[in-house]
Amino acid sequence: xxxxxxxxxxxxxxxxxxxxxxxxxxxxxxxxxxxxxxxxxxxxxxxxxxxxxxxxxxxxxxxxxxxxxxxxxxxxxxxxxxxxxxxxxxxxxxxxxxxxxxxxxxxxxxxxxxxxxxxxxxxxxxxxxxxxxxxxxxxxxxxxxxxxxxxxxxxxxxxxxxxxxxxxxxxxxxxxxxxxxxxxxxxxxxxxxxxxxxxxxxxxxxxxxxxxxxxxxxxxxxxxx
Numbered sequence: 001x002x003x004x005x006x007x008x009x010x011x012x013x014x015x016x017x018x019x020x021x022x023x024x025x026x027x028x029x030x031x032x033x034x035x036x037x038x039x040x041x042x043x044x045x046x047x048x049x050x051x052x053x054x055x056x057x058x059x060x061x062x063x064x065x066x067x068x069x070x071x072x073x074x075x076x077x078x079x080x081x082x083x084x085x086x087x088x089x090x091x092x093x094x095x096x097x098x099x100x101x102x103x104x105x106x107x108x109x110x111x112x113x114x115x116x117x118x119x120x121x122x123x124x125x126x127x128x129x130x131x132x133x134x135x136x137x138x139x140x141x142x143x144x145x146x147x148x149x150x151x152x153x154x155x156x157x158x159x160x161x162x163x164x165x166x167x168x169x170x171x172x173x174x175x176x177x178x179x180x181x182x183x184x185x186x187x188x189x190x191x192x193x194x195x196x197x198x199x200x201x202x203x204x205x206x207x208x209x210x211x212x213x214x215x216x217x218x219x220x221x222x223x224x225x
Contacts, residue, residue, distance in 0.1 A: 005164035009173035010116035012195030019086030028074035043196040083125035092214035111162040113138040150180035176205035
C-alpha cells in the first residue's frame with residue numbers, strides 16, 4: 001500500500017509564520033492597551049486558531065468574550081494586510097513541494113494539500129505569496145461551520161476530494177494538535193522537529209516517527225511504494 005495523499009499543516013511545518021503571527025497579535029494587543037508578547041511565547045501557544053491565540057495572549061484579568069473578540073478582529077485585520085511580511089518556507093520545503101508537484105502526472109503521483117487552523121482567507125494569502133500557483137492540490141484553513149483541528153472533519157473532506165482514504169494518507173505536522181488530528185482521522189502521522197513545538201512535545205503526544213529535514217520524507221515514501 002502506498003500513500004496517495006499527504007496533508008501538510010502550515011504554521012511550523014511548511015512555513016515559519018511566527019513573526020507575522022506575533023506582529024499581528026501584538027498590534028492588536030497594543031491597540032487595546034495590553035502588553036505585547038515575545039516571539040518565543042507565541043511559539044508555545046499557537047495552533048488552535050487566532051481567536052484562541054487572542055484569549056491566551058491577553059492577561060487573565062482581561063480575558064472576557066468582548067475583549068477577546070475585539071483583539072481577535074484587530075489581529076485578523078492586520079494579518080490580512082500583512083500575511084507574509086516576515087514568513088518564509090523552511091529550508092528544503094520549496095524543493096520538496098516542487099518535486100511532489102512535478103510528479104503529479106505520473107502513475108505514482110501523490111496528491112498534496114494544506115490544512116491549517118489559520119483563517120481560510122489568510123491561509124490562502126500565505127500560500128499564494130510564498131509558493132508558486134498550483135503547488136498544492138488543495139488548501140484549506142479554518143472556515144465557519146467546520147470544526148478546526150484536531151476534529152477530523154476537514155481532513156476527511158480533503159481525503160475524499162483527493163480520491164484517497166485515511167489509510168492511504170500521511171499527515172505531516174509539528175504539534176500535538178496535528179498528532180491528535182491524524183489519530184482522529186485515522187491517518188499515518190509524521191512529525192517535523194523544526195517547527196514551533198519540537199521533538200519532545202511531539203513524542204509526548206504520541207508521534208512515533210519524527211524527521212529533522214524535509215528530504216527525509218522521501219525515505220518514508222520510498223518504503224510505502
